[in-house]
Amino acid sequence: MFILFYSQVYYQYSSLNNTKPQIDMEITKPTEKTKTYTLDEAFEASLKYFKGDELAARVWVNKYALKDSYGTLFEQTPDDMHRRIASEIARIEKNYSNPLTEDEIFDLVKDFKYIIPQGSPMTGIGNPFQIASLSNCFVIGSDGPSDSYGGIMKIDQEQVQLMKRRGGVGHDLSHIRPKSSPVKNSALTSTGLVPFMERYSNSTREVAQDGRRGALMLSVAIKHPDAESFIDAKMTQGKVTGANVSVRIDDAFMRAVESNTPYTQQYPIESNNPSHQNQTDAGRIWKKIVHNAWKSAEPGILFWDTIIRESLPDCYADLGYKTVSTNPCGEIPLCPYDSCRLLAINLFSYVDNPFTEKASFNWDLFKKHVHYAQKIMDDIIDLELEKIDAILKKIENDPEDIIIKGVEHNLWLEIRKKAKEGRRTGIGITAEGDMLAALGLRYGSDEGVEFSVNIHKTLAIEAYRGSVLTAKDRGAFAIYNTEREKNNPFVLRLKEADPELYYQMTEYGRRNIALLTIAPTGTTSLMSQTSSGIEPVFLPVYKRRRKVNPNDKNVRVDFVDEVGDSWEEYVVFHHRFKEWMEINGHDITRNYTQAELDKFIEISPYYKATSNDVDYLKKVKMQGAIQKWVDHSISVTINMPNDVSEDLVGELYMEAWKAGCKGVTVYRDGSRAGVLISNEEKKEEETIGGLSIFPTIRPTVLDADIVRFQNNKDKWIAFIGLIDDRPYEIFTGLTDDEDGIIIPRWLNKGLIIKNYNEDGTSRYDFQYENKRGYKTTIEGLSYKFNPEYWNYAKLISSTLRHGMPIEKVVDLISSLQLDESINTWKNGVARALKRYVPDGTEATKQKCQNCNSTNLHYQEGCLTCKDCGSSKCG
Incomplete structure (x- = not known):
C-alpha cells in the first residue's frame, strides 16, 4: 500500500516533463503514470543488477534510490537513477553550445563505469521530494577575529541549517579568544575553545540526515594559545564525539620541531600587534600531537602554509576566497560560505585487456572523458543554483518570523554568491588500486607510483583544459584574473607541463576557480565494485560465515556451534581479484582452503599490495608526489598495525610535510578503542579509589x-x-x-x-x-x-x-x-578476572586454607598468604 498524498513542499518530477522544477505549495499526489516499487522489488532487481552483490544492492536501495519522505520508492535499479541524472544534466546542457545529449551522458554514468557523481549529486539531481543542496561539503565562519556570543551562536545555527540539507560542514576556531582572556560581561574572563568545540559537536549529533548523523570538521591554528587544549579535547572519553578535529600547522612550527627551538603562539593569530603572546616548546606539543594521534587517530594534521601557498582561490583572498578550514574529510580546503560538489572517475574502466599481458591504459579515452567530466561538473553547479533558489523560496514562504529565519536565509544567499561567482568543482578518482593491479603494477612500487603520478598529472592538465574550453563557450568564472595567479606554484607546474594550455587560459580564462580533489569513495567504490579512491585494496579475499538451516535443500554445513546453530563458511572475493581469477582460468566456485587462497594471492598482482603491505613512508611520498597535481587536497589514511610505535607516527608526519602533503591522518588498528585520558584538572573528581571511571556508553x-x-x-x-x-x-x-x-x-x-x-x-x-x-x-x-x-x-x-x-x-x-x-562457570569467571587484580591488593572475607589467616593478598592473580606463604590460584 502506498501513500498517495504529500503535505510537504513537492516538486513536479522534472525527469517526467523535462522542464525546470517548479515549487508547488499545494498538497499533491503522483500521477497514475508514476511507477512505484516495494523495497523487496527494488532490492531483488538491484541484486540482479549488481550480479548478486548484496552489500552494493542494499547500499543503493537504502541511500540512493529515489524515494519520498514516506519511503515510497520510485526507482527499481541504478539504471533508473542514472537516467534521472542524465536527463537533468542534458536539460542544463541545452542552455549552452555543443550540448551533450541525454544518451551520451547516460552512457558515461551508467553502471558506475566511467563517471560517478558522488553522494549529494547522486541523491539530489532530479529529486523532487527533497529541498536539499547538491553540495557534498561546506565551510562557514570568519577569516578574522570574531568571537562574540552572537557570532558563535550564528555559526552554530548555520552549521545545523547546512547539515539538515545533507551537507558536511567545516569551520575554524582560531578566531575565538584564548582561555582566561578578559571580557566585558559578567563572566569577566573567556572560557577558551574547548566548551565551544563541545557545543558544535553536540549540535552535529542532534541533526539527522536521511538516517545518518551530520559530519563536522573543527580546526584551529597551532599558533593559537589554546591549541594544546584543542589537541587534548577528544582524549577525554565521550567528549567532542560529533566532530573530526585537525590542527593547522605552519612551516615555522615544523622548523621549530626540527631544530628543537621555541615557537611563538599569539592571538589574534595573524595580528602584527597581538593581545596575547607566549613562547612554547614546539617539541613537547609535537609529541602530544603524535601521541594523541597514535592513541586515538586524532587530531589530523593540516600543513597550512602548503595549503595556502598552493591554493588558487587564495589568489583572490581579498575578494572573499581566503581558505580558513576544510570539509570533514579534509580533501576540500574552502573559504567561508563556499561549497563543493564531488564526482569520481573510475580508473579501472580505462584499462584495456585487464589482468593479461596485453593490458594497457586507454589514455585517449581517459582524456576525452576528463573533459566531459569537467563539463558535467559545471552543469551540476547550475543545478545547484536551482536547488539553492528553491531553498531560499521555501525559507521565504515559511511562517516563522523574519528574525528567526534570517540567519538561514542570509546563509544561503552567501553560499549562492560563492557558487555562482567561483564555480568550484571537485573531480576525483576511484579504483586506483585496481587499475594498477589490472596493469600488472604493484601498488607502492617505484613503477606503480610513477604511473599513478602520471595519471594525476594527466587528469590535472585535461581537467584544466576542459575548464578553459568551457570558459571559451560559457565564459570564465566572474573574478578570473591571470595576473593574480601568475606566481601560483600549481599554475606554474601546469605552464611548464603544457605551455599551450597556459596560453589558452590567459586568453579565455577558466570556467572554475579550482577543480580537483581526491575524496573518500566508500559507497561509490561499493557500487562500482572497485578499490576505494586512491587507496590500495584492503584484502583481495577473505572468509565469512552465515547461519543456515540444515534442513534446507542444497545447503552446506561447515560448522555447528555449541548451541547447535549451523553455519556455512564461504569465501568472499574482492570483485576485481575475482575477475583476475576468472581471466586467468581459476575456478571461483570452489570452496578453497586458506593455504590454496594464499597461493592464489601470491601469484596475483595484488600480492604485497594491500593496505597492510604497502610501506608507510612510501605511501606518504606517493601522496606528496600526487598532491602536486591536485589543486585541492587528498583524503588518505595511513593504516598501521596496533603495535606500531609513536616514533614511527611522528616520522610519517614529518615526512608528509617534507613531501608536500597538505594533510595526513594516521590510523593505528584499534586506536579508537580504550581512549580514556582525563585532563589534570579533573583527575580527582573522575576517579574512584584512584581508578578512572569507565564510560557507561x-x-x-x-x-x-x-x-x-x-x-x-x-x-x-x-x-x-x-x-x-x-x-x-x-x-x-x-x-x-x-x-x-x-x-x-x-x-x-x-x-x-x-x-x-x-x-x-x-x-x-x-x-x-x-x-x-x-x-x-x-x-x-x-x-x-x-x-x-x-x-x-x-x-x-x-x-x-x-x-x-x-x-x-x-x-x-x-x-x-x-x-x-x-x-x-562461576569459578572460571572469578579465576579469569583474578589475573587483573593489581599485585599487593589485600583480599577480604577470605581465609588461608592452610593456616586460617586472613592476611591474604593477590600476587600475579593468585591469593598468597603473608603468614605461611601458601598460594592458591583459581
Missing part, C-alpha cells in the same frame, strides 16, 4: 584478552574487553576444539566490536588477525554462549563498567548462590 571497539581455563573436564574460554588494560566486560562459556568457538591456540588477544543485526538488535563480534595478516570475525559472542551465562555476564560487566575494583568483583562472583550446574 560502550565504545564501539575494545581491545580484548582471551583467557582459557579448565574446571574438571570442562574447557572454558573468556573474552575480556579492556579499557586502559582494565576489564570492562566479559563473555565466557564452554568451548572445545571440535564444536566450540574455533580460534588458534596461540591467539591471546583481539578486538570485541559492537555491531547491529538487520532487525536493529545489537551483538558483540570478536575479530582477530591471523599470522598471514587476514582478519577473521566471529559474529555474536552474546548468543554463542548459554543464555544463563550471558545474563550473569551482563551483571558482571555492569559492575566492571561502573568502576568497581576487580577484587570486589571477584568477591561478588564468589558469593553468588548458583545451581551446581553453573558453579564451574
Whole structure:
C-alpha cells in the first residue's frame, strides 16, 4: 500500500516533463503514470543488477534510490537513477553550445563505469521530494577575529541549517579568544575553545540526515594559545564525539620541531600587534600531537602554509576566497560560505585487456572523458543554483518570523554568491588500486607510483583544459584574473607541463576557480565494485560465515556451534581479484582452503599490495608526489598495525610535510578503542579509589584478552574487553576444539566490536588477525554462549563498567548462590578476572586454607598468604 498524498513542499518530477522544477505549495499526489516499487522489488532487481552483490544492492536501495519522505520508492535499479541524472544534466546542457545529449551522458554514468557523481549529486539531481543542496561539503565562519556570543551562536545555527540539507560542514576556531582572556560581561574572563568545540559537536549529533548523523570538521591554528587544549579535547572519553578535529600547522612550527627551538603562539593569530603572546616548546606539543594521534587517530594534521601557498582561490583572498578550514574529510580546503560538489572517475574502466599481458591504459579515452567530466561538473553547479533558489523560496514562504529565519536565509544567499561567482568543482578518482593491479603494477612500487603520478598529472592538465574550453563557450568564472595567479606554484607546474594550455587560459580564462580533489569513495567504490579512491585494496579475499538451516535443500554445513546453530563458511572475493581469477582460468566456485587462497594471492598482482603491505613512508611520498597535481587536497589514511610505535607516527608526519602533503591522518588498528585520558584538572573528581571511571556508553571497539581455563573436564574460554588494560566486560562459556568457538591456540588477544543485526538488535563480534595478516570475525559472542551465562555476564560487566575494583568483583562472583550446574562457570569467571587484580591488593572475607589467616593478598592473580606463604590460584 502506498501513500498517495504529500503535505510537504513537492516538486513536479522534472525527469517526467523535462522542464525546470517548479515549487508547488499545494498538497499533491503522483500521477497514475508514476511507477512505484516495494523495497523487496527494488532490492531483488538491484541484486540482479549488481550480479548478486548484496552489500552494493542494499547500499543503493537504502541511500540512493529515489524515494519520498514516506519511503515510497520510485526507482527499481541504478539504471533508473542514472537516467534521472542524465536527463537533468542534458536539460542544463541545452542552455549552452555543443550540448551533450541525454544518451551520451547516460552512457558515461551508467553502471558506475566511467563517471560517478558522488553522494549529494547522486541523491539530489532530479529529486523532487527533497529541498536539499547538491553540495557534498561546506565551510562557514570568519577569516578574522570574531568571537562574540552572537557570532558563535550564528555559526552554530548555520552549521545545523547546512547539515539538515545533507551537507558536511567545516569551520575554524582560531578566531575565538584564548582561555582566561578578559571580557566585558559578567563572566569577566573567556572560557577558551574547548566548551565551544563541545557545543558544535553536540549540535552535529542532534541533526539527522536521511538516517545518518551530520559530519563536522573543527580546526584551529597551532599558533593559537589554546591549541594544546584543542589537541587534548577528544582524549577525554565521550567528549567532542560529533566532530573530526585537525590542527593547522605552519612551516615555522615544523622548523621549530626540527631544530628543537621555541615557537611563538599569539592571538589574534595573524595580528602584527597581538593581545596575547607566549613562547612554547614546539617539541613537547609535537609529541602530544603524535601521541594523541597514535592513541586515538586524532587530531589530523593540516600543513597550512602548503595549503595556502598552493591554493588558487587564495589568489583572490581579498575578494572573499581566503581558505580558513576544510570539509570533514579534509580533501576540500574552502573559504567561508563556499561549497563543493564531488564526482569520481573510475580508473579501472580505462584499462584495456585487464589482468593479461596485453593490458594497457586507454589514455585517449581517459582524456576525452576528463573533459566531459569537467563539463558535467559545471552543469551540476547550475543545478545547484536551482536547488539553492528553491531553498531560499521555501525559507521565504515559511511562517516563522523574519528574525528567526534570517540567519538561514542570509546563509544561503552567501553560499549562492560563492557558487555562482567561483564555480568550484571537485573531480576525483576511484579504483586506483585496481587499475594498477589490472596493469600488472604493484601498488607502492617505484613503477606503480610513477604511473599513478602520471595519471594525476594527466587528469590535472585535461581537467584544466576542459575548464578553459568551457570558459571559451560559457565564459570564465566572474573574478578570473591571470595576473593574480601568475606566481601560483600549481599554475606554474601546469605552464611548464603544457605551455599551450597556459596560453589558452590567459586568453579565455577558466570556467572554475579550482577543480580537483581526491575524496573518500566508500559507497561509490561499493557500487562500482572497485578499490576505494586512491587507496590500495584492503584484502583481495577473505572468509565469512552465515547461519543456515540444515534442513534446507542444497545447503552446506561447515560448522555447528555449541548451541547447535549451523553455519556455512564461504569465501568472499574482492570483485576485481575475482575477475583476475576468472581471466586467468581459476575456478571461483570452489570452496578453497586458506593455504590454496594464499597461493592464489601470491601469484596475483595484488600480492604485497594491500593496505597492510604497502610501506608507510612510501605511501606518504606517493601522496606528496600526487598532491602536486591536485589543486585541492587528498583524503588518505595511513593504516598501521596496533603495535606500531609513536616514533614511527611522528616520522610519517614529518615526512608528509617534507613531501608536500597538505594533510595526513594516521590510523593505528584499534586506536579508537580504550581512549580514556582525563585532563589534570579533573583527575580527582573522575576517579574512584584512584581508578578512572569507565564510560557507561560502550565504545564501539575494545581491545580484548582471551583467557582459557579448565574446571574438571570442562574447557572454558573468556573474552575480556579492556579499557586502559582494565576489564570492562566479559563473555565466557564452554568451548572445545571440535564444536566450540574455533580460534588458534596461540591467539591471546583481539578486538570485541559492537555491531547491529538487520532487525536493529545489537551483538558483540570478536575479530582477530591471523599470522598471514587476514582478519577473521566471529559474529555474536552474546548468543554463542548459554543464555544463563550471558545474563550473569551482563551483571558482571555492569559492575566492571561502573568502576568497581576487580577484587570486589571477584568477591561478588564468589558469593553468588548458583545451581551446581553453573558453579564451574562461576569459578572460571572469578579465576579469569583474578589475573587483573593489581599485585599487593589485600583480599577480604577470605581465609588461608592452610593456616586460617586472613592476611591474604593477590600476587600475579593468585591469593598468597603473608603468614605461611601458601598460594592458591583459581
